[in-house]
Amino acid sequence: MTDQTLAGKTILMSGGSRGIGLAIALRAAADGANIAILAKTDTPHPHLEGTVHSAADRIREAGGQALAIVGDVRNDDDITEAVLKTTGEFGGIDIVVNNASAIDLSGSLDLSPKKYDLMQDVNVRGTFMLSRAAVPLLRESGNPHILSLSPPLNPSPRWLGAHTGYTLSKFGMTMVTLGLAAEFAPDGIAANTLWPRTTIATAAVQNLLGGDRVMAASRTPEIYADAAYLVLTSPSRENTGQSLIVEDVLEESGVTDFSGYAAVPGTPDDRLFPDIFLD
Template structure:
């Protein structure tokens, strides 16, 4: 039986892309999934809403709950956590998925855009975990997965987009900090990051279009990795995992079904394909 059967997962974002793939995969294993996302109405530029995401979750066999709100807003985040507890009796898994991407250099990046990125990425991660913490403490299998990268001080990464790097590294530092802070309370916290670019709207619209999409893997690779990570023992905590590392440990050796071709595009903060 899956470790997610009848467990409740609270996720920021998830209307589309990697977050939706993780939510649907968890639902397929019997989980309840609560999604906090802003997309209440269809956007012609982006597929999916929080409501279509819940429809996919329920079609996969789980129970879903849509909470329309902004991860930057403390009241919205608290309302999402409370809704999860009220509807399903608790929270067992927090997935920090919501993220803003802006690769503008320092001279061109406005303070407003800088604040937006920090507020969604690192601050939103803090708010969601903090709101869910009382319920996580009450769970006998509390887990946190944050979609954030390994921390690198390599100049070719830091100098490329310092503000974005800060926001994503903040998510990682918080998560690894919680793993240490709450180790004695049985809350396992890890980060998960794709080895390669993933076929999402962000890749299509912001990161090179068709050529990059062709060299990107399907979001299902992150969903499968997240499921494998959630099946690991509780003492596996305080680490940043690449998706392929978790999958290989779980016995998946053939990555071809996930696409990306023979020369997939590496994701940010990753310098080479793992062997």
């Protein structure tokens, strides 16, 4: 898509202590980017790897500058503080990555009100509020981007009826992003979504989507990170308002062999587990 790099660019990311968010941060760090991570994991979780502090250490080891911000994307004061701290540390914001996401695939009768509210607050409201708070800074950037890790809108009964609460929150995340793309196009701020064709080997897949069997049939987070890098280095005025697919982005850049991204080396593409929301 572009010959640009992320050297010297500043990214504000929600979540990112582990998994896809951390992989995106490490890919950017290899260019020498500045990455501020707003995440709740201040101390080690008994069942999840990584904290906001260990993620910052890995970013620095990869060649980037890091700012660990302990906070909750559901909290407006934490969002304001994250924007202020990021600007104070790095002088501005060039990119917002809406990575934080809550997931519960329960059916409607089994989904607790608390979990429903959590998904709406993190996925939809968090995406809107963090992006909105950064807009004044993004307007000052030479190539500003908002990237949300959410799927294309696909209101088929297959997905609407599968897990209505979660589907609503992820489609809401996408609608927020596409709305921001239209609203702030005159400012040159790109806003896009990105979603993979296969499951990605993360804690969510391990714990919620099928355990070891699906993990073994997934791709690594690095495929998501490489696609995100291409989006974030593309010209913001030319690449906005799109619901992008990871593999399509890579193919358009000339990458056709995805075998190196298999979580289990040698797994053929036709044995990989398809991600949800895509027909």
